[in-house]
Amino acid sequence: MTKKILLALTFLFGLASFNVQAAEHYTIDTKGMHAFVTFKVKHLGYSWLQGRFNHFSGEFDFDEAHPANNKVKFELDVNSLDSNHAERDKHLRSERFFDAKKFPKATFVSSQWVDNGHGKATLKGKFTLRGVTKNISIDVSQIGAGKDPWGGFRRGFEGTTTLHLSDYNMKEANILGPVAEDVQIWLSIEGVRK
Amino acid sequence: MQLRNSLHRYGLLAILLHWGMAILIITQFFLGEYMVDLDYYDPWYKAAPDLHRSFGVIVAILLILRLFWRLSNVHPAIIGKPWEQQAARWVHRLFYVLIIAIVISGYLITTADGQGISVFNWFEIPASFQGFENQEDIAGEFHEWFTHILILLVGLHALAALKHHFFNHDTTLSRMLGLKTNQTTTYNHNNSQE
Numbered sequence: 058m059t060k061k062i063l064l065a066l067t068f069l070f071g072l073a074s075f076n077v078q079a080a081e082h083y084t085i086d087t088k089g090m091h092a093f094v095t096f097k098v099k100h101l102g103y104s105w106l107q108g109r110f111n112h113f114s115g116e117f118d119f120d121e122a123h124p125a126n127n128k129v130k131f132e133l134d135v136n137s138l139d140s141n142h143a144e145r146d147k148h149l150r151s152e153r154f155f156d157a158k159k160f161p162k163a164t165f166v167s168s169q170w171v172d173n174g175h176g177k178a179t180l181k182g183k184f185t186l187r188g189v190t191k192n193i194s195i196d197v198s199q200i201g202a203g204k205d206p207w208g209g210f211r212r213g214f215e216g217t218t219t220l221h222l223s224d225y226n227m228k229e230a231n232i233l234g235p236v237a238e239d240v241q242i243w244l245s246i247e248g249v250r251k
Numbered sequence: 252m253q254l255r256n257s258l259h260r261y262g263l264l265a266i267l268l269h270w271g272m273a274i275l276i277i278t279q280f281f282l283g284e285y286m287v288d289l290d291y292y293d294p295w296y297k298a299a300p301d302l303h304r305s306f307g308v309i310v311a312i313l314l315i316l317r318l319f320w321r322l323s324n325v326h327p328a329i330i331g332k333p334w335e336q337q338a339a340r341w342v343h344r345l346f347y348v349l350i351i352a353i354v355i356s357g358y359l360i361t362t363a364d365g366q367g368i369s370v371f372n373w374f375e376i377p378a379s380f381q382g383f384e385n386q387e388d389i390a391g392e393f394h395e396w397f398t399h400i401l402i403l404l405v406g407l408h409a410l411a412a413l414k415h416h417f418f419n420h421d422t423t424l425s426r427m428l429g430l431k432t433n434q435t436t437t438y439n440h441n442n443s444q445e
Binding site for chain 1: 290291292300360361362363364366385386387388391
């Protein structure tokens with residue numbers, strides 16, 4: 058009897074430790090820069106203006122068996138905004154838009170991962186930009202995962218969401234009006250397993 | 252009026268350079284202050300910075316010409332007490348240094364992402380230096396500080412000229428206006444030279 062209990066306990070412990078291991082910890086690959094944070098917004102309603110943020114960092118936990126355990130933490134350097142035009146970048150960093158001097162960081166902390174099957178998910182969390190925190194949700198789909206040729210293990214996702222200028226106290230939002238209100242975000246995130 | 256300076260009078264070229272640059276620089280200051288506050292949909296939103304950049308290049312060209320002229324030419328003695336003369340000398344050196352610094356910092360803003368500067372759609376100054384991150388922001392801070400110091404110095408310079416004219420009744424101002432003066436000492440002196 059005691060043997061059986063011991064066996065069961067060992068089994069349970071083993072399972073528990075297996076569970077802990079099942080949540081994989083990843084660092085977003087910013088060293089090799091296999092991650093991209095881009096935005097696009099309409100210019101006058103006639104075309105798309107595209108830009109990106111060059112500096113950010115983050116990590117995520119991924120648990121294939123229990124997707125509800127998935128977690129994401131992300132931090133972005135607002136000053137690294139780059140739209141390939143110096144005067145526009147300067148304008149966007151100014152207090153009329155991002156006020157990057159006063160609010161140099163934007164952050165995202167996940168609160169919920171809703172698995173939609175077929176590698177798709179809805180990632181919910183708190184996004185802070187320009188001192189304003191909003192609950193946002195990001196549509197996520199896994200692109201792939203596996204061993205890399207250099208002895209590591211990688212997992213990559215893309216994410217899309219739409220943010221609204223007026224949600225984040227951007228003064229210029231009133232002036233630019235509805236044409237520029239919606240900003241489409243496209244993320245490509247590759248994590249290297251720790 | 253002769254082109255070159257004499258020891259008692261400013262020549263035509265020096266006078267034109269002085270007032271031309273004075274008008275340009277004061278215009279540039281107010282144009283710069285005005286354009287950064289324009290709304291995106293303002294009709295002047297594109298034209299004002301285009302003019303500001305073009306005038307800036309003209310200031311740079313005039314300054315080179317002026318420094319060359321200054322070094323290859325005599326000029327009338329500074330009128331005033333020894334400390335006034337010394338102050339005048341330092342203010343003028345500071346003027347030159349500041350204008351050079353303002354021109355360079357302005358250039359570094361626009362060209363930070365490799366964009367050239369179009370001068371009245373007439374010719375283009377190419378970008379040549381993309382040296383540090385957020386170059387447009389750092390150069391912008393310097394540009395703003397230097398221009399504010401410069402405009403204070405312009406005010407001081409103008410007040411000093413008026414003081415010489417109305418309180419000391421000397422020819423400091425009138426000789427820069429190219430006027431023939433009835434002030435005895437200088438007038439007689441001038442005549443003997445011409």
